Amino acid sequence: MNNKTKNERPVFPFTAIVGQEEMKLALILNVIDPKIGGVMIMGDRGTGKTTTIRALVDLLPEIEVVENDDYNSDPNNVELMSEEVQEKFKKNEKIKSIKIKTPMIDLPLGATEDRVCGTIDIEKALTDGIKAFEPGLLAKANRGILYVDEVNLLDDHLVDVLLDSAASGWNTVEREGISIKHPARFILVGSGNPEEGELRPQLLDRFGMHAQIRTVKNPELRVKIVEQRALFEQNPKEFRTSYMQSQEELANKIIEAQKKINNIEISHDDQIKISQICSELNVDGLRGDMVTNRAAKAFVAFEGRDKITPQDIFTVITLCLRHRLRKDPLESIDSGFQVQEKFKKIFGYE
Structure with a gap:
C-alpha cells in the first residue's frame, strides 16, 4: 500500500x-x-x-516514472514515453526512474x-x-x-x-x-x-x-454510512488501519486480474448474443458490443476465473449499454431495465 x-x-x-x-x-x-x-x-x-x-x-499501486519528466513516462514501455525520453531510450542512455x-x-x-x-x-x-x-x-x-x-x-x-x-x-x-x-x-x-x-x-x-x-433509501444502510464517516473523521489513522487487510486484498485482486485478463476468451456464441442484444436495442455503432466483451473479460479476471458465463455478461451489460439507447420521451421504462429484459430474452433466462 x-x-x-x-x-x-x-x-x-x-x-x-x-x-x-x-x-x-x-x-x-x-x-x-x-x-x-x-x-x-x-x-x-x-x-x-x-x-x-x-x-x-x-x-x-505506485507506478514507475522517469525522473523529472512532465508526462509520467514509463521508463520501460516506448508507447508510454514522451518524445524526449524515447530519444534517450533509442540511444541507450541511462534513464533514471522513481516511483510515484x-x-x-x-x-x-x-x-x-x-x-x-x-x-x-x-x-x-x-x-x-x-x-x-x-x-x-x-x-x-x-x-x-x-x-x-x-x-x-x-x-x-x-x-x-x-x-x-x-x-x-x-x-x-x-x-x-x-x-x-x-x-x-x-x-x-x-x-x-x-x-x-x-x-x-x-x-x-x-x-x-x-x-x-442514487441516495441510499434503506435506513439501516444510511445509519451505517453516517457511522462509518463519523468513525473516520474521529480517528482517520485508526479507521484506515482497521481496513488495511481488506484494502491489500482488493489491491492484489486488481493486480492479479490485470495480469490474467489477456488469457480470457469470450466464446463466439456469447459474442453473437451480445451483438444481437445491441442490434435489437438499436444501439448505434459497434462500441457497445466491444465494451461489453471487454467488461465481461475484466469481470471474470477480477473474480479470478477463466471462463465467461452468461451471468458474468448479465452483471456488466447494463453498465455498458444503458446510455447508448435512444431516448424515447414517451417511454416510461428505465433504459437499464430494457437492457436486462432483452438479455433475458436472448440468453433464454426466465
Missing part, C-alpha cells in the same frame, strides 16, 4: 464504502482494462462520488483548452528554434485517472478533446504550423447530476460505462 506522508490528508478506504456497488464495479473494471473507455457516473448530490474515486486511486502514486487529476469546471491540453510558446519556438511547450492537465493525467465533476456542464468541445485523448492515448497540440504530441493514457471518469442536464448522446456514447447512483 502507498505510504502516507504526514502532511497528506488521509483518504477514506475504498473497502469501507457502503453501497454504490455499480459505481465501484465500473471503476474497478476500468482500472483492470483501461481500454473499456472510462465511466460516466450520474446521480444525486452527496452520494460520495468524489470520495469513491479518491479512494480507488489511493488503492492503486498513481496520478489523479481533478479537472476544474472553468478550465480552458490551453490549461487542459497545454500551450506552445510560439515566440520562443520561432526565435530559439525549439519546441517550447508548457504541458497541461492531460500530461499530468498520463497513466492515471482524470476526474471531471459536473462533466455535463463542461463545454462540448472540451469534452470532445478529453474523449479523443482518452481513446487514442495521445494529446496533440497544433499552433501556427508547430505540432507537439505526447502520451495521454488515462481513465476518464466523469460525474454529474441529471437534474442539471444530460450530455449530448454523441458524447455520452463515447464513455465506456455509465453507472447510476
Whole structure:
C-alpha cells in the first residue's frame, strides 16, 4: 500500500464504502482494462462520488516514472514515453526512474483548452528554434485517472478533446504550423447530476460505462454510512488501519486480474448474443458490443476465473449499454431495465 506522508490528508478506504456497488464495479473494471473507455457516473448530490474515486486511486499501486519528466513516462514501455525520453531510450542512455502514486487529476469546471491540453510558446519556438511547450492537465493525467465533476456542464468541445485523448492515448497540440504530441493514457471518469442536464448522446456514447447512483433509501444502510464517516473523521489513522487487510486484498485482486485478463476468451456464441442484444436495442455503432466483451473479460479476471458465463455478461451489460439507447420521451421504462429484459430474452433466462 502507498505510504502516507504526514502532511497528506488521509483518504477514506475504498473497502469501507457502503453501497454504490455499480459505481465501484465500473471503476474497478476500468482500472483492470483501461481500454473499456472510462465511466460516466450520474446521480444525486452527496452520494460520495468524489470520495469513491479518491479512494480507488489511493488503492492503486505506485507506478514507475522517469525522473523529472512532465508526462509520467514509463521508463520501460516506448508507447508510454514522451518524445524526449524515447530519444534517450533509442540511444541507450541511462534513464533514471522513481516511483510515484498513481496520478489523479481533478479537472476544474472553468478550465480552458490551453490549461487542459497545454500551450506552445510560439515566440520562443520561432526565435530559439525549439519546441517550447508548457504541458497541461492531460500530461499530468498520463497513466492515471482524470476526474471531471459536473462533466455535463463542461463545454462540448472540451469534452470532445478529453474523449479523443482518452481513446487514442495521445494529446496533440497544433499552433501556427508547430505540432507537439505526447502520451495521454488515462481513465476518464466523469460525474454529474441529471437534474442539471444530460450530455449530448454523441458524447455520452463515447464513455465506456455509465453507472447510476442514487441516495441510499434503506435506513439501516444510511445509519451505517453516517457511522462509518463519523468513525473516520474521529480517528482517520485508526479507521484506515482497521481496513488495511481488506484494502491489500482488493489491491492484489486488481493486480492479479490485470495480469490474467489477456488469457480470457469470450466464446463466439456469447459474442453473437451480445451483438444481437445491441442490434435489437438499436444501439448505434459497434462500441457497445466491444465494451461489453471487454467488461465481461475484466469481470471474470477480477473474480479470478477463466471462463465467461452468461451471468458474468448479465452483471456488466447494463453498465455498458444503458446510455447508448435512444431516448424515447414517451417511454416510461428505465433504459437499464430494457437492457436486462432483452438479455433475458436472448440468453433464454426466465
